[in-house]
Amino acid sequence: MGLFSWLFGNGESKTSPAITSHSPKTYRTKSTTARVEWREGSFPMDVVGESNYQSVLQQVCGGHSRYGHEFQVDGELVREPENPYDVNAIAVTIHGSNVGYLPRDQAARVSAQMAEEGIDRAICRAKIVGGWRTNQHDEGSFGVRLAIPFRGWIDFGLGKKAPSNSASNSQPGRQDKPTRPEAAESGPLKGQYVVIWGAPDYGDEAIELENLGAHIMAGVGKSTTMVVQIDEELTSGMKNSSVYKKTQELNSKGINVEIVTLDTLRARFRQPTHKTRSTV
Numbered sequence: 177m178g179l180f181s182w183l184f185g186n187g188e189s190k191t192s193p194a195i196t197s198h199s200p201k202t203y204r205t206k207s208t209t210a211r212v213e214w215r216e217g218s219f220p221m222d223v224v225g226e227s228n229y230q231s232v233l234q235q236v237c238g239g240h241s242r243y244g245h246e247f248q249v250d251g252e253l254v255r256e257p258e259n260p261y262d263v264n265a266i267a268v269t270i271h272g273s274n275v276g277y278l279p280r281d282q283a284a285r286v287s288a289q290m291a292e293e294g295i296d297r298a299i300c301r302a303k304i305v306g307g308w309r310t311n312q313h314d315e316g317s318f319g320v321r322l323a324i325p326f327r328g329w330i331d332f333g334l335g336k337k338a339p340s341n342s343a344s345n346s347q348p349g350r351q352d353k354p355t356r357p358e359a360a361e362s363g364p365l366k367g368q369y370v371v372i373w374g375a376p377d378y379g380d381e382a383i384e385l386e387n388l389g390a391h392i393m394a395g396v397g398k399s400t401t402m403v404v405q406i407d408e409e410l411t412s413g414m415k416n417s418s419v420y421k422k423t424q425e426l427n428s429k430g431i432n433v434e435i436v437t438l439d440t441l442r443a444r445f446r447q448p449t450h451k452t453r454s455t456v
């Protein structure tokens with residue numbers, strides 16, 4: 177999953193130095209009341225090192241399938257302060273077995289807050305993706321994404337409120353509202369002018385796309401090349417929205433604007449190049 181980790185991490189941490197073995201490590205589960213609270217259906221954080229734990233992920237999902245998996249399950253964050261490679265290392269486990277680690281920079285942020293909260297473990301929602309197989313010679317590996325915000329304060333469900341200066345606590349109209357991110361200098365979406373449909377243009381989804389090189393726009397215009405749809409289903413209400421109508425208007429004028437779901441876009445980069453598979 178090296179390419180997957182590079183694409184959907186922040187570009188700075190392709191792997192974690194805490195990954196030292198290809199053998200699944202099993203942890204004894206400790207009871208904890210800490211559970212990450214985050215938006216339903218949103219999994220912005222990528223796990224790295226899953227290539228070392230494919231057998232565990234395959235077992236959890238029941239093997240490969242024709243169209244792959246989007247299997248949701250509880251995962252657990254486990255601090256490893258005695259890890260010889262990174263004192264901030266955080267292992268990600270599912271059913272008690274290690275399936276990867278948080279990227280190094282994210283581990284430092286999450287570990288620091290967990291230490292401040294006085295916890296060494298926390299439950300979070302996880303989504304296992306990939307694992308498609310078309311024939312015995314054509315298959316994709318498994319990856320893991322977590323329902324953890326990519327930046328700012330994390331709600332561990334302990335009854336505490338976000339600090340007033342936290343980016344995740346900012347609301348539209350406040351003076352500390354985050355600004356739209358700037359496009360990375362390189363990436364598979366370099367040169368694309370993207371409108372995010374169904375999420376803020378300064379949130380985790382925007383950061384994910386700009387790390388791929390995309391320019392995030394405030395609204396659909398003549399320079400728009402792609403509309404990234406957060407919701408999987410295109411409802412009748414969405415078809416009556418200004419975003420959809422403007423996109424159709426531009427397409428009718430010969431200005432090609434693609435509408436693609438975020439999960440579909442992720443899948444494009446997740447799969448290796450094959451003769452029968454298109455990539456961006």
